[in-house]
Amino acid sequence: MSEALDCPSPGVPSADGEVKITVRDLDFHYGDFHALTGISCDIKARSVTAFIGPSGCGKSTFLRCLNRMNDLIPGTRVDGTVLLDGQDVYGPGVDPVDLRRRVGMIFQQPNPFPMSIYDNVAYGPRLHGVKKRSELDDIVRMSLERANLWKEVKDILDRGGLTLSGGQQQRLCIARVLAVQPDVLLMDEPCSAIDPTSVQKIEDLMAELKSSVTIIIVTHNMQQAARVSDETAFFLQEQAGEPAILVEFGRTAEIFTSPKDKRTEDYITGRFG
Amino acid sequence: MKRDAKNLTNAAALAVFWLAGLTTVVVLGAVIGYVLVNGVGEIGLEFIFTNPHGVNAEGGIWPTIVATLYVTGLAMLIVTPVAVLAAVYLAEYAVQGRLVRTIRFAADTLASVPSIVMGLFGLALFVESMGFGFSVISGALALSFLMLPIVMRTTEEAIRAVPKYIRWGSYGLGASKWQTVSRVVLPAAASRIITGIILSAGRAVGETAVVIFTMGTMINLPVLPTDPGRSMTVHLYQLAMEGINMPAAFGTALLLMAMVLAFNLSARWLLRRNRRMQG
Structure with a gap:
C-alpha cells in the first residue's frame, strides 16, 4: 500500500506503524448539505486516535463513515475512499452488517438493551450464530473481564442492564461490542454522559484495550484527548454552511505542544486558556 | 378597589372551572352508583355460573359471559399479528411518504367508522357472503376490524418510542434490520403494545352493535367458533328493552363494567410496571 505513505494532508508523520484505516479525499453530504470535504488520513493499528474540534465540525459524522453507520440515515452520500486493512469499505460486495461487526x-x-446483563453481552455472538450455552458463558465472562466490569456484575448477570449506573452501563456497552471481537472500536464521546469516576475507569480501559484493538475516540474534552490518545486529528468548519475539513493530524504530543497550523493552535490555546 | 375586582373575577373563573371538573366526576359517580345500587343484589355465584331459564330469563348469565370472552379473545388473536406486522412495516420499513400517510389516514378513519356500520358490513361479508352464519367467528372478524386501527396505531407509537440509540447499538454489533426489529425493538416496545391490545379488547367487550349483527342473539354456550352466541351487551339490551327482567339487566351491566374496568386497570398496571423497569 504505497499510497498510504504519501498522504497528502499536512502534518501527517511518516507512517511508522501498521496502518489500519486509510481515508482518501472523503466528501460527505447530508442531502444538499455538504458536511465534510477532502478528508485524508491514516489511522494506525493498535493505537488511540482522538478526533477533536468545535461542535458541529463533523467529527462524529466522519466517525460514522468508518463503519457505514451513516448508511442508516436516508439521503446521505459518501465520496472518496475508506480502506480497512487495504479493503475498500464502500466497495461492491462489502456487507455493511459484517463491516459493523469488525468496526x-x-x-x-x-x-444497553432492555434485557439482562448476560443477554446484552451475548446479543452479538448470538446474532452471529453462537448457540452453545457454555461457549456463550465463556464469551460473556471474557468480554466483561476485558471491560473491567466482571467483578461488579458477576453475581447479578440476570439483572436488567438498565439497572446499572451510567458508567457501568457504558462499560457494559463496551463489553457488548468486545463480545463480537472487533478490530476497531469507534467511540463517539463515550464519557460525556457519565460521572468522573467512571470516566477514569473508561480511560484506563482504553489504555488496556489498545494493545489488541484500534481505538478512535471523538471527544470535546481537550484534556481527555491529551491523556488517552497517541494521535490527534483536528477538524474545523471555518464558515457556517461550508463543509468541514481536517486541519491537522499528527502525534498528540506534537499537536498539543507545537501545532503546525495556526488554527489548531488557536483552538487548543483557546480551550486551555 | 381594582385589585378586588380582579380577585373576584379570578375566584369566579376558578369556581366555574372547578364546577366543570366536578361535573365529570359526578356523572361518572352517578352512572356507576346507579348501576351498582340496582345490580349488586343480583350478583352472586349463581348469577355468574348458571344458565338463564324461564320466560323472564331468571337465573344466571353464564353463556353470555362465555360468548363475550370467547369472541373478544378470538378477535385479539386475529387482530394482533396483522396490526403488529402492519405497524412494524409503517414504523420501520415503509418509506415515509404518501403511501404511509394514506395508510395512517385510512386507519384513523377506520377507527371512527360507526360500529353499527361495521356490524352491517360484518353481516354482509362474514355472515352471508362467506357463509359463516351468525357465529363467534363472524363476530370476532367484525370486531377485529374495529380493533385493528387502535392496536396498529398504539403499536406504531410504541415502536417509534424505542430510542434511536438503542437501535444503533444493535446495528453497531452487526445486526441486520430484521434482527434489530425482532430482538431489540419489539421486546422493548412489548409492554406498550400489549397495553394497546388490552385497551382495544376492553372496547370489544363493551361493543354491542357489531356482535348483534354478526353473532346473533341466541342464548347458548358457544363451543366451536362457528356456533352462534349472545354477548353480555346484547343480553343486557334484550333484558331491558323487552322489559323481561330489569334486575338481571342491571346485574349484567354491573358485571360488564367491572370487566371493562379490569381491562383498563391491567393496562395501566402494565404500563406503570414497565416504566419502573426501564426508569
Whole structure:
C-alpha cells in the first residue's frame, strides 16, 4: 500500500506503524448539505486516535463513515475512499452488517438493551450464530473481564442492564461490542454522559484495550484527548454552511505542544486558556 | 378597589372551572352508583355460573359471559399479528411518504367508522357472503376490524418510542434490520403494545352493535367458533328493552363494567410496571 505513505494532508508523520484505516479525499453530504470535504488520513493499528474540534465540525459524522453507520440515515452520500486493512469499505460486495461487526461502536448515551446483563453481552455472538450455552458463558465472562466490569456484575448477570449506573452501563456497552471481537472500536464521546469516576475507569480501559484493538475516540474534552490518545486529528468548519475539513493530524504530543497550523493552535490555546 | 375586582373575577373563573371538573366526576359517580345500587343484589355465584331459564330469563348469565370472552379473545388473536406486522412495516420499513400517510389516514378513519356500520358490513361479508352464519367467528372478524386501527396505531407509537440509540447499538454489533426489529425493538416496545391490545379488547367487550349483527342473539354456550352466541351487551339490551327482567339487566351491566374496568386497570398496571423497569 504505497499510497498510504504519501498522504497528502499536512502534518501527517511518516507512517511508522501498521496502518489500519486509510481515508482518501472523503466528501460527505447530508442531502444538499455538504458536511465534510477532502478528508485524508491514516489511522494506525493498535493505537488511540482522538478526533477533536468545535461542535458541529463533523467529527462524529466522519466517525460514522468508518463503519457505514451513516448508511442508516436516508439521503446521505459518501465520496472518496475508506480502506480497512487495504479493503475498500464502500466497495461492491462489502456487507455493511459484517463491516459493523469488525468496526464496533460506542455511543455518547450508554445504550444497553432492555434485557439482562448476560443477554446484552451475548446479543452479538448470538446474532452471529453462537448457540452453545457454555461457549456463550465463556464469551460473556471474557468480554466483561476485558471491560473491567466482571467483578461488579458477576453475581447479578440476570439483572436488567438498565439497572446499572451510567458508567457501568457504558462499560457494559463496551463489553457488548468486545463480545463480537472487533478490530476497531469507534467511540463517539463515550464519557460525556457519565460521572468522573467512571470516566477514569473508561480511560484506563482504553489504555488496556489498545494493545489488541484500534481505538478512535471523538471527544470535546481537550484534556481527555491529551491523556488517552497517541494521535490527534483536528477538524474545523471555518464558515457556517461550508463543509468541514481536517486541519491537522499528527502525534498528540506534537499537536498539543507545537501545532503546525495556526488554527489548531488557536483552538487548543483557546480551550486551555 | 381594582385589585378586588380582579380577585373576584379570578375566584369566579376558578369556581366555574372547578364546577366543570366536578361535573365529570359526578356523572361518572352517578352512572356507576346507579348501576351498582340496582345490580349488586343480583350478583352472586349463581348469577355468574348458571344458565338463564324461564320466560323472564331468571337465573344466571353464564353463556353470555362465555360468548363475550370467547369472541373478544378470538378477535385479539386475529387482530394482533396483522396490526403488529402492519405497524412494524409503517414504523420501520415503509418509506415515509404518501403511501404511509394514506395508510395512517385510512386507519384513523377506520377507527371512527360507526360500529353499527361495521356490524352491517360484518353481516354482509362474514355472515352471508362467506357463509359463516351468525357465529363467534363472524363476530370476532367484525370486531377485529374495529380493533385493528387502535392496536396498529398504539403499536406504531410504541415502536417509534424505542430510542434511536438503542437501535444503533444493535446495528453497531452487526445486526441486520430484521434482527434489530425482532430482538431489540419489539421486546422493548412489548409492554406498550400489549397495553394497546388490552385497551382495544376492553372496547370489544363493551361493543354491542357489531356482535348483534354478526353473532346473533341466541342464548347458548358457544363451543366451536362457528356456533352462534349472545354477548353480555346484547343480553343486557334484550333484558331491558323487552322489559323481561330489569334486575338481571342491571346485574349484567354491573358485571360488564367491572370487566371493562379490569381491562383498563391491567393496562395501566402494565404500563406503570414497565416504566419502573426501564426508569
